[in-house]
Each structure stands twice: as structure tokens, then as C-alpha cells.
Amino acid sequence: GLTVPPDAGAVSAAELRERVGQHLVFSIGRGATAARLADWRLALSYAIRDRIVVPWFQTAERINAADRKRVYYLSMEFLIGRLLDDAVANLGLESAAREAMAGLGVDYDALVRDEPDAALGNGGLGRLAACFLDSMSAVGVAGLGYGIRYDHGLFRQSFEAGWQAEEAEDWLAQPHPWEFERPEASFPIGFGGSVGPGAGDAGAWHPAETVIAVAYDTPVPGWQGRWVNTLRLWSAKPTREFELQAFNRGDFLGAATPAVLAETISRVLYPDDSTPQGRELRLKQEYFFTAASIRDILQRFERRHGDLAALPDKVAIQLNDTHPAIAGPELIRLLVDERGLAFDAAFDIARGCLHYTNHTLLPEALERWPAELLGRVLPCHLEIVERIDARHARESAAAGRPSDDGTAILGDGEVRMGTLAFVAARRVNGVSALHTRLMQETVFGGLHALHPERIVNQTNGVTPRRWLHGCNPPLRALLQEAIGDGWVADLDRLEALVPLADDAAFRERFAAAKRANKVRLAPWLAEQAGIELAPETLLDVQIKRFHEYKRQLLNLLETVALWNAMRQAPEVDWTPRVKVFGGKAAPGYRMAKLIIKLINDVARTVNDDPAVRGRLQVAFPPNYNVSMAERLIPAADLSEQISTAGLEASGTGNMKLALNGALTVGTLDGANVEIRDRVGEENIFIFGLTAEEVARRRAEGYAPAACIAASPRLAEAVEQIASGRFSPDEPERFRAIVEDLRGHDRFLVCADFEAYWQRQRAIDAAWRDRAAWTRSAVLNVARCGWFSSDRAIRGYAKEIWNAETEF
Numbered sequence: 047g048l049t050v051p052p053d054a055g056a057v058s059a060a061e062l063r064e065r066v067g068q069h070l071v072f073s074i075g076r077g078a079t080a081a082r083l084a085d086w087r088l089a090l091s092y093a094i095r096d097r098i099v100v101p102w103f104q105t106a107e108r109i110n111a112a113d114r115k116r117v118y119y120l121s122m123e124f125l126i127g128r129l130l131d132d133a134v135a136n137l138g139l140e141s142a143a144r145e146a147m148a149g150l151g152v153d154y155d156a157l158v159r160d161e162p163d164a165a166l167g168n169g170g171l172g173r174l175a176a177c178f179l180d181s182m183s184a185v186g187v188a189g190l191g192y193g194i195r196y197d198h199g200l201f202r203q204s205f206e207a208g209w210q211a212e213e214a215e216d217w218l219a220q221p222h223p224w225e226f227e228r229p230e231a232s233f234p235i236g237f238g239g240s241v242g243p244g245a246g247d248a249g250a251w252h253p254a255e256t257v258i259a260v261a262y263d264t265p266v267p268g269w270q271g272r273w274v275n276t277l278r279l280w281s282a283k284p285t286r287e288f289e290l291q292a293f294n295r296g297d298f299l300g301a302a303t304p305a306v307l308a309e310t311i312s313r314v315l316y317p318d319d320s321t322p323q324g325r326e327l328r329l330k331q332e333y334f335f336t337a338a339s340i341r342d343i344l345q346r347f348e349r350r351h352g353d354l355a356a357l358p359d360k361v362a363i364q365l366n367d368t369h370p371a372i373a374g375p376e377l378i379r380l381l382v383d384e385r386g387l388a389f390d391a392a393f394d395i396a397r398g399c400l401h402y403t404n405h406t407l408l409p410e411a412l413e414r415w416p417a418e419l420l421g422r423v424l425p426c427h428l429e430i431v432e433r434i435d436a437r438h439a440r441e442s443a444a445a446g447r448p449s450d451d452g453t454a455i456l457g458d459g460e461v462r463m464g465t466l467a468f469v470a471a472r473r474v475n476g477v478s479a480l481h482t483r484l485m486q487e488t489v490f491g492g493l494h495a496l497h498p499e500r501i502v503n504q505t506n507g508v509t510p511r512r513w514l515h516g517c518n519p520p521l522r523a524l525l526q527e528a529i530g531d532g533w534v535a536d537l538d539r540l541e542a543l544v545p546l547a548d549d550a551a552f553r554e555r556f557a558a559a560k561r562a563n564k565v566r567l568a569p570w571l572a573e574q575a576g577i578e579l580a581p582e583t584l585l586d587v588q589i590k591r592f593h594e595y596k597r598q599l600l601n602l603l604e605t606v607a608l609w610n611a612m613r614q615a616p617e618v619d620w621t622p623r624v625k626v627f628g629g630k631a632a633p634g635y636r637m638a639k640l641i642i643k644l645i646n647d648v649a650r651t652v653n654d655d656p657a658v659r660g661r662l663q664v665a666f667p668p669n670y671n672v673s674m675a676e677r678l679i680p681a682a683d684l685s686e687q688i689s690t691a692g693l694e695a696s697g698t699g700n701m702k703l704a705l706n707g708a709l710t711v712g713t714l715d716g717a718n719v720e721i722r723d724r725v726g727e728e729n730i731f732i733f734g735l736t737a738e739e740v741a742r743r744r745a746e747g748y749a750p751a752a753c754i755a756a757s758p759r760l761a762e763a764v765e766q767i768a769s770g771r772f773s774p775d776e777p778e779r780f781r782a783i784v785e786d787l788r789g790h791d792r793f794l795v796c797a798d799f800e801a802y803w804q805r806q807r808a809i810d811a812a813w814r815d816r817a818a819w820t821r822s823a824v825l826n827v828a829r830c831g832w833f834s835s836d837r838a839i840r841g842y843a844k845e846i847w848n849a850e851t852e853f
């Protein structure tokens with residue numbers, strides 16, 4: 047039988063092999079001969095999980111014993127990726143696992159690759175939440191993540207004749223070994239209906255429909271397994287599984303409908319990462335997980351504390367953007383309607399617990415729910431929002447603010463969720479220094495004037511476990527040798543590499559590690575994108591969601607111009623490049639999907655062109671996700687961070703690529719500015735208009751056609767696209783792109799083209815001096831320790847949550 051192992055401490059390969067064998071037989075019910083790769087993966091996952099549950103219990107006991115302040119991270123998205131290899135690494139069991147599986151005749155790496163990504167997020171916001179969970183466990187914050195257990199995560203992307211095609215993702219088609227269903231942790235969640243009078247300030251809500259939120263818990267082991275927090279994801283279940291009467295009447299659909307409708311709430315992740323569709327189901331998803339989480343938080347608090355006024359001392363809630371912003375009204379509703387507090391007292395307690403992170407300034411990405419819709423789905427909450435807005439108006443007037451300063455929550459028949467989140471929060475933060483400053487100067491200007499102490503900055507970070515230790519074995523080994531492995535838990539220790547940047551032998555080893563990653567990547571890139579990656583080729587990557595402000599189009603135009611230049615001057619000793627694009631477009635985002643098609647059409651033309659063979663290739667592997675990022679990032683030489691200045695709140699891919707020794711070509715946008723500040727002007731390739739210059743160009747009236755006319759190589763590239771050079775079968779295919787570029791160019795692609803072209807030619811030259819290039823690469827790694835999500839979480843704990851860290 048299975049005995050509970052003592053703790054996460056070291057385990058021998060033999061013992062691990064023993065346990066894997068036991069799980070295969072007793073947990074999966076398979077003999078070794080009949081076992082498939084997935085069975086072995088499950089068996090190993092259970093064996094590793096066994097070593098996490100006791101430290102998990104112990105962490106909960108320590109938190110309770112010390113009555114630690116708890117931090118709750120509410121997010122609609124957790125872009126986790128694969129879990130097995132990360133858990134093995136965090137427990138320090140990699141060599142034991144490899145040896146154990148080899149002893150069973152199974153290839154550990156094949157096992158790892160067999161696991162589906164948990165793609166419960168769109169991009170930056172979701173991945174940040176996953177990095178933050180890892181760091182909260184690594185530094186020992188009493189943290190818990192709350193989200194939705196989507197049956198289907200972010201869609202699987204494929205290309206049909208170069209066009210993006212989407213199909214449902216199905217991560218739960220296989221057993222998911224890392225979660226525990228918690229039927230006892232479930233709550234009824236209401237929607238619609240009406241609100242009757244209640245005692246005092248209270249209202250009595252009578253929902254029209256109810257679903258059950260059921261918890262699924264995933265342990266989140268920290269580095270060395272010393273601390274294990276929880277990710278609690280809610281799944282929607284019907285109050286009644288099955289309408290027997292309808293079934294007996296032969297109305298089979300009717301019998302199943304209520305259950306299907308209920309489960310629809312946690313069925314699928316909305317694939318938009320910039321423009322809210324304003325769908326009722328999305329609002330229900332936001333309320334569903336937020337309400338279940340707030341109830342769970344209150345219940346856990348009240349198990350140990352009687353005085354609700356102490357809630358802000360024991361509970362910090364972080365809202366990951368506005369998606370859980372209904373948390374404020376929901377907490378107030380429970381305190382007033384169910385605990386009998388007065389409105390103002392409830393408001394103060396709620397605000398004392400709530401903190402809001404803004405991740406975008408794009409006007410179209412800020413959530414505004416029609417008051418009619420909110421009132422219909424959440425009648426009680428609309429009333430509370432109105433009371434919060436009235437109180438805010440009083441506070442604003444008392445501060446002498448003009449009543450029409452645009453800081454009202456309700457206006458034009460809409461509820462502005464960003465304003466609601468701001469007004470009902472103790473702290474509001476941006477995710478990079480530039481972004482936070484722009485929040486204060488633009489979108490939140492009026493509110494900042496009213497509450498000048500409320501907005502603070504917490505620049506993003508990434509976990510060094512997954513994004514360096516885990517994904518880059520060659521560099522990890524070199525670091526181990528050169529500076530030990532203290533950096534994994536204390537990334538600032540990378541600074542010790544600075545002197546080694548001037549050590550030719552070390553540089554050689556460093557370049558060899560990068561080369562090894564490129565050699566490892568080459569066969570996969572050939573299979574996925576049909577290109578040949580020679581190790582001495584400059585690997586230039588732009589990997590992120592598709593959005594016009596991220597300017598994949600600028601990269602594409604430079605690629606076309608380079609192709610033209612190579613064809614026009616074949617005698618020149620051009621620096622060989624492989625351009626890699628990776629990323630998905632929201633299914634409804636037509637322009638982004640057209641740009642994806644254009645890149646694939648240009649790639650076909652360039653890759654088939656003998657005139658530039660071995661000099662320029664374009665690769666676009668389909669279905670970019672966390673696991674693909676872990677493959678591409680260690681091999682990259684050049685990191686494209688070329689957004690229109692002022693529009694990328696931070697970026698986190700930029701940090702991952704720099705930490706893995708890629709040099710950055712980018713604008714002074716988001717965290718690029720802080721990367722430049724830390725690595726030094728001479729170790730990064732900055733170009734383009736600053737955020738101020740962008741604002742000025744737009745204010746003055748920007749004419750892209752003039753920029754095109756002033757740049758023959760840009761004009762040529764645009765004309766080729768317009769005339770079907772890359773789409774002879776449909777010359778007009780890219781008319782929309784060309785017309786927008788010539789007519790509007792909202793993201794100033796044309797204005798920044800020449801500067802970008804010049805910078806890229808300088809990069810060609812820089813690549814030729816490998817010693818200097820490698821020296822810069824070493825300095826990028828050495829000086830990017832600050833971009834660890836451990837540093838970010840320590841900042842949140844100290845400056846926002848006022849919560850302890852254990853380590």
C-alpha cells in the first residue's frame with residue numbers, strides 16, 4: 047500500500063522508481079508492459095505530488111499557527127503551462143526523476159513533453175499571475191490564487207493556407223494529476239432576479255438562477271519545497287444535475303439543459319486580450335469566480351476571527367486588472383446584507399482589503415459594462431455601485447474637485463470598472479515605471495489628483511525557476527559552475543557575472559551555451575516552420591500576442607525591405623538572419639489575423655527565394671504558448687520589443703529573453719526603459735519615438751503618407767504588399783493593411799520605420815563582432831536579476847499588502 051512520505055526532502059532515484067511503479071499499478075491500474083507514455087507521466091506526477099502534499103499541509107498549519115496575514119490573488123487567467131518539470135525542479139528532484147524513469151525504460155524529456163499546457167490565460171496578464179504564484183511560494187507569502195477552472199483554455203492555433211484557424215483546446219481530455227477536487231468547498235452563486243428591502247442599509251437579493259461553484263485545488267510548491275501555497279480554481283456545476291421529470295417525459299434535451307447552462311459558465315476562456323466583447327457570459331464568469339472567492343475568504347477569516355473590522359489586518363486581496371473588480375460591491379453586499387454592517391463601515395473595511403493592478407492604458411481594453419446589463423445580471427450590485435459612486439462624488443466635492451472631472455464610476459449608461467476598482471481600493475499599481483507615470487498623467491489623472499498617494503509602481507517580473515533554471519540547462523550549468531546556484535532563489539546574485547563579461551574563456555563558454563540551445567532548437571523549427579537554423583545565424587524573435595500596438599507589422603516591413611536590399615546588393619556580406627514570429631490573434635481581431643496571413647505569405651516568398659538562401663528566412667511556428675516560449679527563448683539572440691512607446695504597459699517576454707542572453711531591439715516603452723537603465727545604453731538597441739514624442743506627433747496631426755514618401759525602402763515594401771507581390775493569387779488581399787498604413791497608421795509604424803531600419807543594420811554589424819556581442823549578452827544576464835518576480839512580490843508584500851515573507 048502507499049505510505050505518506052515524510053516531506054519534500056531528497057529521495058533516491060531507486061525509491062522514486064519504486065513509487066512510480068506502485069502508482070502505475072495501484073493509481074492508474076496498468077502493468078509496465080501495457081503502459082503508454084501518458085500513463086508513465088501520470089505515475090511520475092503522482093509520485094512527485096506525494097512529496098508535495100505534506101509540506102502543503104505543513105504550510106497551512108504554519109500560516110494558521112502564526113495567524114499570518116493572507117494574500118489572495120484574484121485573476122481570470124493563470125497561464126501556467128506544464129507542471130511536472132517545474133514541480134520536479136522546485137523539489138530538486140530532476141536527476142532522481144531522470145534516473146528513475148531511465149531505470150523504467152522511459153525517457154524523462156518525452157514524458158515532460160507529453161503533458162498538455164494548462165493554457166488558462168491569453169498572454170502577459172495570465173502568465174504574470176502564474177509567475178507571481180511561483181514567487182509567493184518561493185519567498186513564503188501566505189498566498190492563494192483564485193481563478194476559473196476552464197474546461198477549455200486558450201484555443202489551439204493552426205494555419206490553413208497561412209490563415210489563423212482556431213480549434214478548442216482540451217487540456218482536461220486526459221486525467222489532470224495536479225488538482226484535488228474539493229466538493230466540500232462549494233458555494234451557491236446567484237444571478238439576475240430582484241432586490242427587496244432589507245433591515246437598515248441592507249437589501250434582500252432574490253436571484254433568478256443559481257449555480258454551484260466547486261473548488262479544485264492545485265498545490266504550488268516553492269523553491270526547494272519549503273513552502274507550498276494553493277491555487278483554487280472554481281468550476282460551475284448545476285444545483286440539480288438532471289431534470290428527471292423532463293427525462294421521463296422523453297424531453298432529454300430539457301432534462302440536461304439546466305446542467306449544460308450552469309456548466310457553460312466555466313466552459314471556456316474568452317480569447318480576447320485587449321477588446322472586451324461585453325458579453326453577458328463574460329460578466330457572469332467574472333462574478334462567478336469573484337463571488338465564490340470572496341465568500342471563501344470571509345468564511346476562512348471568520349473561522350478564526352470574530353471582529354470584521356480586523357479583516358484588512360488579516361486579508362489582502364489583489365485584483366488582477368478590472369476583471370474581478372466586482373469584488374468591492376460583492377464584499378460590501380455580504381458585509382451589509384448578511385453581516386448587518388452599515389454601508390460606510392462596510393465600504394471602509396472592503397477598501398482596506400482591496401488592491402488593483404492595471405495592465406493596460408489602451409482605451410478599448412478598459413472594461414465598461416452597460417448599466418442595464420449589470421443591473422439585470424447583478425441587480426443588487428448595481429445599487430451598491432450607485433452608492434459607492436455617490437459617496438465618491440461627495441468625497442470628490444469635499445476635496446474641491448469639479449463634479450465633471452470624469453472620475454465618476456457611472457456615466458453614459460455604463461459602469462467604468464477601472465474607476466470602480468480605483469475608488470474601492472487602498473492601493474492601485476501600474477506594472478512598469480513608465481506605465482505607472484502615464485496612469486497618473488492620463489487615464490487616472492483625475493483620480494490621482496483626488497488620491498495622490500494611491501497609485502504606486504510595481505514593475506513586473508518573471509520567475510527564474512521556469513524562465514532560466516528550467517528552460518535553459520546549458521546556461522544553468524555554466525552559471526552553476528561560475529557562480530553556484532544561489533541565483534535561483536536570489537537572482538541579484540547574477541551580478542557576479544559582470545567581471546566575467548571581460549573573460550574571453552567565459553565568453554566562449556557562454557556563446558557555446560547559446561549555440562547548444564540553437565542546435566537543440568533547429569530540428570524542431572525545421573519541422574514546425576520548414577526553415578533551416580544554422581547556429582551562426584542571428585536568431586531574431588518576436589513572440590507575443592498579435593496586436594497592432596505591438597507592431598509585428600513594423601518588423602514585417604523591415605523584413606521585406608531587407609529582402610529587397612539583399613536582392614538588390616547580393617555582393618554585400620549580409621548578416622544571416624532567421625526571423626521568428628510567434629503569437630495568436632483574438633479570433634475576432636480581423637486586422638491582426640490579416641497581418642498573420644501577410645507574414646505567412648511573405649515567409650513563403652522569402653523562404654522559397656534562392657537569391658537570399660542562407661541569408662534570410664522567416665519562421666512562424668503555429669500555436670505559440672508557454673511551452674514553445676520555453677523552447678525559443680534560450681536560443682534567441684535578438685529580442686523584438688518594438689511597441690509604440692506608451693502602449694506596452696510593461697512586457698515580460700522582454701525580461702525572459704534578456705535573462706537568457708538575448709539582446710533587445712526596442713522602443714523606450716514599458717519595462718524596456720528599466721532594462722535599458724540596468725543593462726546600460728551600450729548593451730541594448732533602442733530606437734524610435736518616445737511616449738512624449740508619440741503623443742506630440744498625434745496631437746500635431748500625424749501624416750503617415752509623408753513618412754512613406756520620405757523613405758524609398760518603406761515605400762517600395764508598402765507598394766509590393768499593395769500590388770500583391772506576396773499574394774499573386776489575390777493581389778487585393780492586404781488592401782486593408784495598406785490603406786490603414788497610408789491613411790491612419792494609429793501606431794506610427796511609418797514614423798518609426800527608418801530609425802528601426804538603421805538600428806537593425808547596426809545590429810547586423812554588431813553581430814559580426816562576436817566577442818563584443820557576447821560581452822553585451824553576459825552583461826544583460828548579469829544585470830537583469832532585478833526582473834525576478836521574487837523582487838516584484840517582495841515589493842507587493844512590503845508596499846501594498848503589508849504582508850510577511852518567510853524567506
Ligand SMILES: CCc1ccc([C@H](C)CC(=O)N[C@@H]2O[C@H](CO)[C@@H](O)[C@H](O)[C@H]2O)cc1
Nearest residue numbers: 170171319320322405477694695696697698
Ligand atoms: C477584457 C479583455 C482583456 C483581457 C485581458 C487584458 C489584459 C490586461 C491584457 C494583458 O495581458 N496586458 C499585459 O499585461 C502584462 C502583465 O502586466 C504586461 O506586461 C503587458 O505589457 C500588458 O500588455 C485586457 C483586456
